[in-house]
Amino acid sequence: MASVTVAWERNGQMETADVVIIGGGVIGVSIAYHLTLKKAGRVVLLEKGQLGEGSTSRCAGGIRTQFSTEINIRFSLESLKTFERFKEELGIDPEFRRIGYLFLATSDREWEVFRENIGLQKRLGIPVELLDSQEIGKRWPYLRMDDIRGGTFCSRDGYAGPSEVLSGFAAGARRGGARIREGVEVTGILTKEGKVTGVRTKEGEISAPVVVNAGGPYAAQVGELAGVKVPVKPLRRQIFITAPFHLSDQPIPLTIDFHRGWYFRPEVDGFLLSGPLDREPGFNLNIDYEARVEASENAMFRVPAFEKAQIARGWAGLYEISPDNHAILGPFPGLEGFILANGFSGHGFQHSPVVGKVIAELITGGRATTVDIAPLSIERFEKGDLILEPMTAFKE
Ligand SMILES: Cc1cc2nc3c(=O)[nH]c(=O)nc-3n(C[C@H](O)[C@H](O)[C@H](O)COP(=O)(O)OP(=O)(O)OC[C@H]3O[C@@H](n4cnc5c(N)ncnc54)[C@H](O)[C@@H]3O)c2cc1C
Numbered sequence: 001m002a003s004v005t006v007a008w009e010r011n012g013q014m015e016t017a018d019v020v021i022i023g024g025g026v027i028g029v030s031i032a033y034h035l036t037l038k039k040a041g042r043v044v045l046l047e048k049g050q051l052g053e054g055s056t057s058r059c060a061g062g063i064r065t066q067f068s069t070e071i072n073i074r075f076s077l078e079s080l081k082t083f084e085r086f087k088e089e090l091g092i093d094p095e096f097r098r099i100g101y102l103f104l105a106t107s108d109r110e111w112e113v114f115r116e117n118i119g120l121q122k123r124l125g126i127p128v129e130l131l132d133s134q135e136i137g138k139r140w141p142y143l144r145m146d147d148i149r150g151g152t153f154c155s156r157d158g159y160a161g162p163s164e165v166l167s168g169f170a171a172g173a174r175r176g177g178a179r180i181r182e183g184v185e186v187t188g189i190l191t192k193e194g195k196v197t198g199v200r201t202k203e204g205e206i207s208a209p210v211v212v213n214a215g216g217p218y219a220a221q222v223g224e225l226a227g228v229k230v231p232v233k234p235l236r237r238q239i240f241i242t243a244p245f246h247l248s249d250q251p252i253p254l255t256i257d258f259h260r261g262w263y264f265r266p267e268v269d270g271f272l273l274s275g276p277l278d279r280e281p282g283f284n285l286n287i288d289y290e291a292r293v294e295a296s297e298n299a300m301f302r303v304p305a306f307e308k309a310q311i312a313r314g315w316a317g318l319y320e321i322s323p324d325n326h327a328i329l330g331p332f333p334g335l336e337g338f339i340l341a342n343g344f345s346g347h348g349f350q351h352s353p354v355v356g357k358v359i360a361e362l363i364t365g366g367r368a369t370t371v372d373i374a375p376l377s378i379e380r381f382e383k384g385d386l387i388l389e390p391m392t393a394f395k396e
Contacts, residue, residue, distance in 0.1 A: 017042030017179065019363060020199050020206055022186045022222050023214035025056040026162065026349055027341050029169040029180070030356025031212055033090075036176025038364040043178040044208075046201060048185035052166045054216040056349065058317025060239060060265070060272060061159040062254060063350040064101045065126045066152060068117045068389045071326065073124050074371050075351045082353035083160060090168035094160045099265065100253035101157035102140070104148055104302075110258050111149040113390045118152055128154045142248050143255070144302055159254060159265060162349055169356065189226035189338070196226065196337035210363055212339045217283070217318035219328075219342035228332055231381060232343045233321045236284055238275030238291040240314040245270045247305055255302075262298035271309065273299050277319065287314045319346045324386040329355065329376040330362060339363065340378060 018040055021028045024047025032045045047053075063083060065076045086094040105111040114130070121128045130152055137145045170180060188200035189211055198207035213230065215222035223230030254265035263274045275291040278284075292311060299306040322328050322343030332338040341359050344351060358368035380386060 017044040017206070017208060019043050019210040019212065020186075020208040021045040021212040021214050022199065023047065023054070023216055023218070024051040024170075024180065024182065025054045025214065025216045026052070026166045026169065026352040027216065027344070027355055028212070028214035029166055029173055030352040031214060031341060031359045032173035032178040032180065032356075033169040033176065034356035034360035035363065036173055036178050038360045040360065040364050043173070044206065045173070045178060045180045046184045046186055046199070047180070047182045050182050051170055051180070052163060054218070055317050055320065056162050056166055056216075058239070058315055059162045059349045060274070061162050061349060062101070062157075062265075063096070063160055064154070064157040064254075066101055066103060066117070066121060066128060066154050066157060068113070068120070068391070069326070069387055070120065070124065071371070071375055071387060072347065072351075073121060073126065075327075075354045077124065077126075078354040078357070078370055079351050080156070083165075086165070086168060090172045092164050092168035092171065094164045094168060096158060096160040098156060098158040099251060100153055100155040102136075102151055102153045102253040102255045104136070104143075104151045104255065104257050106147045106149060106257070106259040108149065110391065114150065114152050116390060121154075126154060127156060128152050140248075140250070140252070140255070142303055142305055144304055153253065157254070165349070165352065169352070186222070186225060189222075191226060191335060194334060194336060196335060208337075210337045210339060212341055212359065212363075214341045216342075216348070217320040219320060219340070223332075223340075226332075226335060226338055228335055228338070230328065230332075230340060230342055230378070231323050232328070233281040234283055234318040235281055235321050236278040236316050237319055237346070238287050238295070238314060238316045240273045240275055240287075240292060240295045240311045241267055242270035242273065242306075242309045243312040244268075245306075245309040247271070247303065257298065257302050260298050260302075262295070262302070264299060264303070270312065271299075271306075273311070275314065275316075281321075283318065285316045285318070287316050320348065321345050323381055325389065326387045327351065327355070327376050328378050329358065329373045330368075330378070333377075333379055
């Protein structure tokens with residue numbers, strides 16, 4: 001890797017670093033942490049607001065192995081290793097609750113796709129169960145069953161705390177010597193002769209041979225700062241939380257009504273209910289009445305007992321959608337030193353551990369070794385090598 005070339009004049013002091021990371025969400029801090037583990041030299045992370053204020057703090061925390069493409073399953077399996085030992089490694093309890101994920105199919109086509117997916121999942125060692133509607137009705141009697149064809153359940157899946165995971169990685173990165181700066185917006189990416197040479201901020205310029213785009217839903221805007229196109233669209237997703245509500249004494253998994261694109265899971269004494277995912281891109285973070293009605297209708301349809309539940313609050317966040325709903329990882333061709341960690345399409349929280357690891361491997365060793373990320377290169381869009389899912393993946 002190139003030697004230290006960063007110089008930041010601040011209050012007369014010279015700061016140096018090898019890598020500048022733009023964006024202090026869970027992806028940026030995981031990359032910073034893993035770079036420090038690799039002894040990558042001076043690492044500087046710049047966040048325009050506060051750490052986690054983007055999508056990370058608005059995320060539902062879902063962690064699952066039940067994906068329909070091999071690369072996403074491999075990412076989940078690798079990330080699980082970190083979630084399982086998070087407290088020992090990073091000193092913070094990630095509040096990982098293995099409540100399981102239950103996917104429900106209501107159409108013949110969905111049922112067929114679920115059965116195909118389970119073949120791939122089992123081949124990769126995931127203990128998924130294929131359940132017929134009778135079995136589902138028996139295990140989770142509060143569900144409306146008359147339209148359900150079947151489902152899949154994996155008890156290893158669950159959810160964790162986004163702010164705990166973010167804080168763990170950030171603390172680990174700081175302990176390892178990374179400099180994390182909040183309130184510093186990158187306003188320009190400096191380039192010369194096809195190479196990144198640094199970044200511009202209101203506080204001054206930092207010259208650096210490696211700049212990482214970890215801008216979440218702002219990835220395209222960060223790309224523009226370097227004069228390149230990063231095909232990531234921000235799509236709003238709304239979430240609602242009920243007042244305390246007792247549904248069952250049994251454990252309740254994160255349950256996905258695939259057809260409706262709706263899910264719910266326990267949240268403290270009540271439930272988290274998903275609202276709609278916008279179709280049109282935008283940065284609107286308001287919640288709206290129609291979304292609340294849609295979330296309630298889906299909830300009462302699938303779990304009739306929810307008729308008595310009340311929605312207490314809600315929020316909206318932005319998914320960072322790529323053209324094939326898979327991450328865009330690796331170098332930007334033709335702009336040496338510009339590294340992309342973008343486009344997680346609603347799965348960035350659960351894949352943040354492995355993303356940090358593979359990007360650190362790439363920067364320090366020239367290639368990712370834990371999981372081959374070549375299929376996730378941005379070049380796939382030009383080459384037409386999109387990673388196709390059998391059905392548009394459900395988004396947490
Ligand atoms: C409602 C909702 C539910 C979700 N549920 C799940 C789930 O269950 N499981 C899951 O895995 N994922 C989920 N996600 C997706 C997950 O939240 C994201 O994939 C993940 O947080 C992305 O992290 P990030 O660090 O890339 O982006 P972010 O957290 O958005 O961080 C990017 C940061 O970059 C900063 N930034 C941007 N431009 C600049 C600049 N020029 N200079 C400095 N800083 C800049 C921003 O301020 C921001 O803080 C959900 C998302 C939403 C919205």
